[in-house]
Amino acid sequence: MNKxxxxxxxxxxxxxxxxxxxxxxPTPRNLSYLWNFGSLAALVxxxxxxxxxxxxxxxxxxxxxxxxxxxxxxxxVNYGWLIRYMHSTGASAFFIVIYIxxxxxxxxxxxxxxxxxxxxxxxxxxxxxxxxxxxxxxxPWGQMSYWxxxxxxxxxxxxxxxxxxxxxxxxxxxxxxDATLTRFFALHYLFxxxxxxxVGFHMVALxxxxxxxxxGINLQAKDNIPFHPYYTIKDFFGFGVFLIIYFVFVFYxxxxxxxxxxxxxxxxxxxxxxxxxxxxxxxxxAILRAIPDLFxxxxxxxxxxxxxxxxxxxxxxxxxxxxxxxxxxxxxxxVFSIDVVVLxxxxxxxxxxxxxxVGQIAxxxxxxxFTALPAISIYEEKWLRRRGLPPEVExxxxxxxxxxxxxxxxxxx
Amino acid sequence: MNMTLRIRLVILLLSLVSVSTNxxxxxxxxxxxxxxEVNAQNLREGFYTYNNLCRLCHNLKYIKYSNLSDVGLSKxxxxxxRGTNGVSxxxxxxxxxxxxxxxxxxxxxxxxxxxxxxxxxxxxxxxxLTSYYEKSEAVYDNHLFQGIRMPDIFEYSVTENPxxxxxxxxxxxxxxxxxxxxxDPKRDERKSMGVFVIAYLMVLTLLLFFLKRRxxxxxx
Amino acid sequence: MLKKEKxxxxxxxxxxxxTTATGAVAGAGLVxxxxxxxxxxxxxxxxxxxxxxxxxLGVIKPGESKTVxxxxxxxxxxxxxxxxxxxxxxxxxxxxxxxDEKRVDVPNWLVVVGLCTHLGCVPxxxxxxxxxxxxxxxxxxxxxxxxxxxxxxxxxxxxxxLSESKILIGNNKV
Numbered sequence: 001m002n003k004x005x006x007x008x009x010x011x012x013x014x015x016x017x018x019x020x021x022x023x024x025x026p027t028p029r030n031l032s033y034l035w036n037f038g039s040l041a042a043l044v045x046x047x048x049x050x051x052x053x054x055x056x057x058x059x060x061x062x063x064x065x066x067x068x069x070x071x072x073x074x075x076x077v078n079y080g081w082l083i084r085y086m087h088s089t090g091a092s093a094f095f096i097v098i099y100i101x102x103x104x105x106x107x108x109x110x111x112x113x114x115x116x117x118x119x120x121x122x123x124x125x126x127x128x129x130x131x132x133x134x135x136x137x138x139x140p141w142g143q144m145s146y147w148x149x150x151x152x153x154x155x156x157x158x159x160x161x162x163x164x165x166x167x168x169x170x171x172x173x174x175x176x177x178d179a180t181l182t183r184f185f186a187l188h189y190l191f192x193x194x195x196x197x198x199v200g201f202h203m204v205a206l207x208x209x210x211x212x213x214x215x216g217i218n219l220q221a222k223d224n225i226p227f228h229p230y231y232t233i234k235d236f237f238g239f240g241v242f243l244i245i246y247f248v249f250v251f252y253x254x255x256x257x258x259x260x261x262x263x264x265x266x267x268x269x270x271x272x273x274x275x276x277x278x279x280x281x282x283x284x285x286a287i288l289r290a291i292p293d294l295f296x297x298x299x300x301x302x303x304x305x306x307x308x309x310x311x312x313x314x315x316x317x318x319x320x321x322x323x324x325x326x327x328x329x330x331x332x333x334x335v336f337s338i339d340v341v342v343l344x345x346x347x348x349x350x351x352x353x354x355x356x357x358v359g360q361i362a363x364x365x366x367x368x369x370f371t372a373l374p375a376i377s378i379y380e381e382k383w384l385r386r387r388g389l390p391p392e393v394e395x396x397x398x399x400x401x402x403x404x405x406x407x408x409x410x411x412x413x
Numbered sequence: 414m415n416m417t418l419r420i421r422l423v424i425l426l427l428s429l430v431s432v433s434t435n436x437x438x439x440x441x442x443x444x445x446x447x448x449x450e451v452n453a454q455n456l457r458e459g460f461y462t463y464n465n466l467c468r469l470c471h472n473l474k475y476i477k478y479s480n481l482s483d484v485g486l487s488k489x490x491x492x493x494x495r496g497t498n499g500v501s502x503x504x505x506x507x508x509x510x511x512x513x514x515x516x517x518x519x520x521x522x523x524x525x526x527x528x529x530x531x532x533x534x535x536x537x538x539x540x541x542l543t544s545y546y547e548k549s550e551a552v553y554d555n556h557l558f559q560g561i562r563m564p565d566i567f568e569y570s571v572t573e574n575p576x577x578x579x580x581x582x583x584x585x586x587x588x589x590x591x592x593x594x595x596x597d598p599k600r601d602e603r604k605s606m607g608v609f610v611i612a613y614l615m616v617l618t619l620l621l622f623f624l625k626r627r628x629x630x631x632x633x
Numbered sequence: 634m635l636k637k638e639k640x641x642x643x644x645x646x647x648x649x650x651x652t653t654a655t656g657a658v659a660g661a662g663l664v665x666x667x668x669x670x671x672x673x674x675x676x677x678x679x680x681x682x683x684x685x686x687x688x689x690l691g692v693i694k695p696g697e698s699k700t701v702x703x704x705x706x707x708x709x710x711x712x713x714x715x716x717x718x719x720x721x722x723x724x725x726x727x728x729x730x731x732x733d734e735k736r737v738d739v740p741n742w743l744v745v746v747g748l749c750t751h752l753g754c755v756p757x758x759x760x761x762x763x764x765x766x767x768x769x770x771x772x773x774x775x776x777x778x779x780x781x782x783x784x785x786x787x788x789x790x791x792x793x794x795l796s797e798s799k800i801l802i803g804n805n806k807v
Contacts, residue, residue: 029632054673071475071526074599076677079669081599082606225632233625236659240618244611251607255529263530263596479682501682617662620655627651 021207026224027231028213034108035211036238037101042199043239044094049192051087059139061185063178066141067265085254091133092257093246095280098126107333109315109322110212116312118209121202123308125195132191133278135184138176142262143272149176149184151275155288158298175268216321217396274350282347283340289351290363300363307370314370317377319384320400325393328380332369339365442544442557444536449586451593456484459591462584464494466566467524470513473504475525476595483598484591517562528589528596539589543582545570685803687795690742698758700747703802707747707755708790709763709776710800713740717774726777729785736775736789744800745776745787756787763787 008014058077060069073080102122105111111119138149153170157163172179225231249256257279261272277285287304291297315329323330339362346359389397449455460481463473478491479500486494495502506513510520528534537557544556545565553570555561565571567585572578594600686703688710693699698711713721718740721733737743747755749765756763762773770781777786792802 050670054670057674058677072677072679075475076679078672078675078677080673080677081603082669083673085603229628230632233621233628237618237621237625240614240621244614244618247607247610247614251603251610254603260530260532260534263526477679477682499687501679613658613662613665617655617658620651620658624651624655 022232023226023228025207025227027211027227029223029225029230030213030215031211031231032214033234033238034100034104035213036235037097037104038206039235040097040238040242041094041101043242044090044097045192045195045199048087048090048094049196051083051090052189052192054083055087056189059185061139061182063141063181063266066139066181070140082250085250088258089246089250089254089256091136092278092280093242093249094129095133097242098129099280102126103337105212106311106336107323107330108212108214109216109320109329111312112315112322113312114209115205115212118202118205119312120309121198121205123305125198125202127305128191128195128198130281132188132195133280135188135191137278138181138184139188140262141181141266142259143264143266143270144259144262144275146176146266146268147271147275148277149180152277153180155294155298155301158295177268214321214324215396216324217400276348279344279348282345283343284347286343286347286359287363287366289347290356290359300367304366307367311370311373314373315377316374317381318397319381319389319393320396325390325396326377326380326384328376328383332373332376335365336369339369442540444533444540445543447536447539447586447589449583449590451590453485455587455590456594457486458584459587459589459594460484460486462588463524463591467588468504469507469566470517470521470563472506472523473525473595474523476504476598477501478504480598484594519562521563524592524595526596528593530596534596535589535593538592539586542567542585542588543569547571685801688800688802689798690800691798695741701802703746703790708802709743709745709747709758709787711743711745711774713743713774721773721775724773726773726775726786727779729778731777731786733775736777736786738792738794742800743774743776744790744792744802746790747787749783750778750785750787751781751783 005015009016055073058069058073058080060066070084073084075081077083105119105122134148134152138145153167153176156166156170159166168174170180171177172183259276264272276282284301284304288297288301291300317326317329319326323333342358342362343366346355346362349355351359384393463471477500478495478498481491481494482488491500506521508516514520527538531537541555541557541561544558545553546556547570548554553565555565567581569578569581569585572581684704686701686708688699688701690710690712693710693712695712695714696717698709700707700709702708718733721736725732734740736745747763749756749767749770751765751768751770754765754767756765756770756772762771762779763776764771765781765783768782770783771779772783772787773779775786776789778784790802791804792800795801
């Protein structure tokens with residue numbers, strides 16, 4: 001065994017890589033359980049890929065056969081019901097994990113310098129995940145699958161000048177049909193591998209800038225501990241807790257995340273009375289509907305996701321970290337979270353009466369919070385300094401500035 | 414598809430999510446709870462009620478004769494039922510679809526997934542079948558599904574005797590439970606397997622918890 | 634940084650009971666988790682329920698052969714004439730010798746899997762038996778190999794007579 005490792009080490013930096021990136025990889029010692037959600041997302045990704053491959057062995061991407069083939073999986077394939085419910089529950093689990101991962105990043109300001117590339121690659125991953133989930137949702141070919149895809153592909157009508165052509169091109173048909181189903185299946189199978197590659201980028205960036213931590217500044221070497229065994233065991237413990245919750249849903253409430261209408265085969269001649277997207281799209285769907293104009297709505301919805309990219313530049317404060325030492329930022333975070341919940345609620349309900357107005361106010365708030373962030377963060381810093389920063393924060397800023405001086409001193413010499 | 418039916422269906426579905434402002438009175442129909450328990454006898458009797466009444470018009474296209482052993486039918490009973498059909502043939506309605514289409518203006522829906530295709534499907538089926546009423550002389554309708562085309566095959570609305578009514582109630586519940594099985598035939602396997610998987614994961618997680626605590630105890 | 638008084642301070646990954654037990658439980662779980670996935674690749678319930686085939690023999694006239702499908706394989710059913718039976722009883726076949734009586738349940742009806750035992754082609758019917766088009770193996774009216782590369786006689790599937798004119802091929806499990 002040792003001989004084999006030695007043979008490989010001469011040709012490939014195996015031992016060095018494992019040491020540097022896993023066993024001895026320095027990790028802040030003060031990470032909370034909120035830092036478990038990155039590895040959890042990786043676990044869910046693996047679960048989705050494995051269950052997905054086995055489902056693909058029985059699924060038929062043909063408009064005439066798709067619905068029946070899913071029932072075939074549920075009834076005839078050995079443990080097919082288990083694999084299918086794991087996959088459908090896994091989709092929702094993926095978004096829960098990712099949204100908590102993002103909320104943690106927002107709350108602790110982990111997106112700030114020097115982690116902009118991590119933040120952006122994470123955002124790219126979210127968009128890829130959304131696209132994969134959306135295309136996967138068409139595959140059971142139920143009523144919600146069909147009309148969800150019909151409505152969402154129609155959004156591309158907002159493309160200037162060639163909108164109608166783009167929609168037809170996306171569908172390969174004049175409405176969602178067999179061609180759409182087949183291409184969605186092909187891409188649904190492909191996208192996870194692009195996601196895996198993007199995760200690779202995310203990890204390389206992470207291991208270069210290292211993990212953020214609740215205090216918000218980069219720790220001294222003395223405050224780091226080796227990843228193994230401390231964080232390997234902590235991540236595994238997190239896996240255990242996650243899997244218990246996940247399997248409670250898989251075994252005892254697998255249809256929580258499946259709309260009843262999706263057990264009715266797709267019918268191009270009849271729209272269900274009340275179309276809702278999957279829960280993880282609800283806030284964005286509410287923003288789409290808040291603007292009473294196709295183009296405006298689509299732009300607002302796209303913007304609501306893209307706007308996260310400029311967050312590292314909107315936050316002008318010199319106070320390190322996120323909400324921990326910053327009451328105003330914390331307030332913004334709380335208001336934003338509530339706003340997203342309100343948007344989700346509005347997105348789940350039919351656009352009627354007062355809810356339309358609520359949706360519009362919540363949409364305005366959504367963008368207003370981003371827009372106000374630069375001014376608020378600058379004012380907050382002044383306000384904090386006027387009141388006198390707590391000594392530990394003072395220390396953190398000095399430490400940060402010292403580090404920067406050292407870095408800049410180095411670049412000059 | 415007939416326009417009025419479509420509109421009615423839309424109204425019905427709107428009423429189901431109970432958020433519509435213009436839904437008809439049917440929005441107020443509360444789904445009734447089933448008090449019978451899921452057991453072999455009820456499933457079996459539910460199947461025979463389906464077979465004798467519902468099956469006149471409704472298919473169960475995902476249920477094969479051989480599946481019926483799961484609701485307690487013996488091999489002999491299945492052989493009697495299927496006649497010349499193969500064991501892996503699915504349960505087809507007695508009435509050919511074209512005839513049904515002529516009679517009702519619509520092919521009656523397949524019932525294999527009905528218990529999943531409505532919110533609280535089992536209770537929905539039970540409530541629907543016990544919500545028929547005499548609208549005006551010899552004209553019948555359904556509180557839950559205004560304008561339903563299906564006749565009151567259990568004769569719930571015209572039965573006066575409370576004892577008979579109770580019997581119908583019981584049979585309808587059995588049918589609902591049978592259709593719940595038809596929509597989710599792996600339910601029992603799923604639930605019993607879940608106990609083992611979750612118990613295993615709890616043991617593993619507990620071990621991981623202790624191991625984590627011990628490893629981290631090395632740090633100050 | 635590290636507490637000095639604890640014995641396993643120096644090596645926090647030290648193998649002990651708790652570590653071994655956790656590893657063993659986790660490993661057993663991983664192996665167990667493979668089971669549903671492996672099973673999902675086995676034949677599905679609907680394929681298994683087609684594992685038997687019922688054949689009505691009434692339509693096959695004496696001297697005629699019919700090919701039916703059983704588990705996706707062709708099965709030859711030959712309604713043998715008395716002359717053919719006599720001919721077959723007179724010999725013991727070729728390189729895989731066996732009496733004709735052991736090849737059939739009822740002398741008039743020969744039921745064999747129609748796949749050449751050489752490389753699995755479907756032999757074609759000739760008056761004196763079957764000839765495999767792929768490599769020229771020749772079988773007699775008892776399905777026994779006479780000449781050619783095939784090593785053994787045509788295989789007998791499990792079957793039973795449900796009545797005089799009806800057989801069930803395959804093991805009846807339902």
